[in-house]
Amino acid sequence: MTSFSIQNFGCRVNQAEAFAWAEAFERRGLVLEPDAARADLVVINSCTLTGRADRDVRKFIRRVARLNPQARLVIAGCSVERDRDAMRAMPQAWLVLSNEEKPDLPERVAADFPARPAAGSHPLRSRALLKVQDGCDNRCSFCVIPTVRGGSRSLDPGGILDRARDLTDRGFREIVLCGIHLSSYGGDLVPRRSLAGLLRELTAVPGLGRVRLSSFDPRALDEELIHLITGDPGICPHFHLSLQHASENVLRRMGRNSRTADYAGVLGKLRALRPDAALGADIIVGFPGESEADFEDLRGFLQASPLNYFHVFAFSPRPGTAAAAWPQVGEADKRRRSAVLRSLSAGKRQAFEESFVGRELGGVVVKSSGGSAVVLTGNYINVRVPAGETRPGASVTVRVEEAGRGRVRGVVVG
Numbered sequence: 001m002t003s004f005s006i007q008n009f010g011c012r013v014n015q016a017e018a019f020a021w022a023e024a025f026e027r028r029g030l031v032l033e034p035d036a037a038r039a040d041l042v043v044i045n046s047c048t049l050t051g052r053a054d055r056d057v058r059k060f061i062r063r064v065a066r067l068n069p070q071a072r073l074v075i076a077g078c079s080v081e082r083d084r085d086a087m088r089a090m091p092q093a094w095l096v097l098s099n100e101e102k103p104d105l106p107e108r109v110a111a112d113f114p115a116r117p118a119a120g121s122h123p124l125r126s127r128a129l130l131k132v133q134d135g136c137d138n139r140c141s142f143c144v145i146p147t148v149r150g151g152s153r154s155l156d157p158g159g160i161l162d163r164a165r166d167l168t169d170r171g172f173r174e175i176v177l178c179g180i181h182l183s184s185y186g187g188d189l190v191p192r193r194s195l196a197g198l199l200r201e202l203t204a205v206p207g208l209g210r211v212r213l214s215s216f217d218p219r220a221l222d223e224e225l226i227h228l229i230t231g232d233p234g235i236c237p238h239f240h241l242s243l244q245h246a247s248e249n250v251l252r253r254m255g256r257n258s259r260t261a262d263y264a265g266v267l268g269k270l271r272a273l274r275p276d277a278a279l280g281a282d283i284i285v286g287f288p289g290e291s292e293a294d295f296e297d298l299r300g301f302l303q304a305s306p307l308n309y310f311h312v313f314a315f316s317p318r319p320g321t322a323a324a325a326w327p328q329v330g331e332a333d334k335r336r337r338s339a340v341l342r343s344l345s346a347g348k349r350q351a352f353e354e355s356f357v358g359r360e361l362g363g364v365v366v367k368s369s370g371g372s373a374v375v376l377t378g379n380y381i382n383v384r385v386p387a388g389e390t391r392p393g394a395s396v397t398v399r400v401e402e403a404g405r406g407r408v409r410g411v412v413v414g
Helices: 012-027 051-067 078-082 084-088 102-110 145-149 157-169 195-203 223-231 248-254 260-273 292-304 331-354
Strands: 003-008 041-046 072-077 093-097 128-134 174-179 210-213 238-244 278-285 309-314 360-369 372-377 382-386 395-404 407-412
Touching (some): 041 051, 041 102, 051 072, 072 078, 072 102, 078 084, 078 145, 128 157, 174 195, 195 210, 195 223, 382 395
Parallel strands (some): 041 072, 072 093, 128 174, 174 210
Antiparallel strands (some): 360 372
8 A cells, every 4th residue: 555654844734734635645545654764655744934944844855865765755835935946856856836736735646646445544643633724914024924825815614614523523522723824714705704703613513522723813812702712611721822022122123013011911811811721922032133122021021921831933034024134133142042931931831730730621632652641631731641541532631640840740530
């Protein structure tokens, strides 16, 4: 049988696309092979958000070409949008597809392999990922995404609901909604729809345990949406916001049109309405023009905020963006500032996890190996438990027994 492997780089939308491709391949009789060095077909879903992402994509392609010279490589995604000729020139590039061509990827690939009966499903993930939106209409001075992904486009709500029902019927108890600018869902549809309306319909799907939201733009969180996501038990209490910074000088240069007070207000409402929620954020350090005072504004805001963790990215200039042409912050300063914030994030995450010792939380088993399993709770805590009868994808209740030093342990109680 023909085997396939999929390597993702970058965002949750890429992960959702890969999830759908894996299902399509398996329906055609291809078999998932986790090791790209052993697969007949290797699909690379690329990312070009940062210079490091570009390097990682190229490094992976060269590695597979060296270790698995017989494999057919399919290169898709944002790196193709940035430089299609460079991707075509990569070793063993059999098929190179843009983002616009991604929906046709399974059919175009499968046409060169003999059709066989489905060999049983071995999904890439224990939770289902569902893409509902793509692209972005914002024009932040540092971001290449609108160039490579295009403007905001919402998927048809009827198709989304059909897909959610199918995933639920197949046993998935958590669906992660994914979008490049998820908060803008429905604004381009006729008649106009909203993310709040879609969420109400999704949480009413019989048998679906919970919906997790991948990321929000805090500027698009209105009162209706805030009260819905904090009050509906079918929505995971885990809210990740694309804050990017907290110095108004830097936010202005980023083109974010945001005020720190607005960020604080949104975070305060989320925490007040859902005290047990995990609150996270994306943060960029070393943006052009970021002074020590700007960085201290950012650090102080994060320290005082109810955020429980943050993903810290050192600024990476992208060709063609306005910020790439501005005077840059030195690499040593970027590394130092990144380390400070990552240490702060680790401390806040540990304090959050420790606050749940002795409490029971609902979750989904995300992996199981040897004598233990990992349960991801609704509020984004990975709890290691004895394996017992658990299986990946199962919905369980755990009691947190111990937390500290980057590990959380517990037991399944239901």
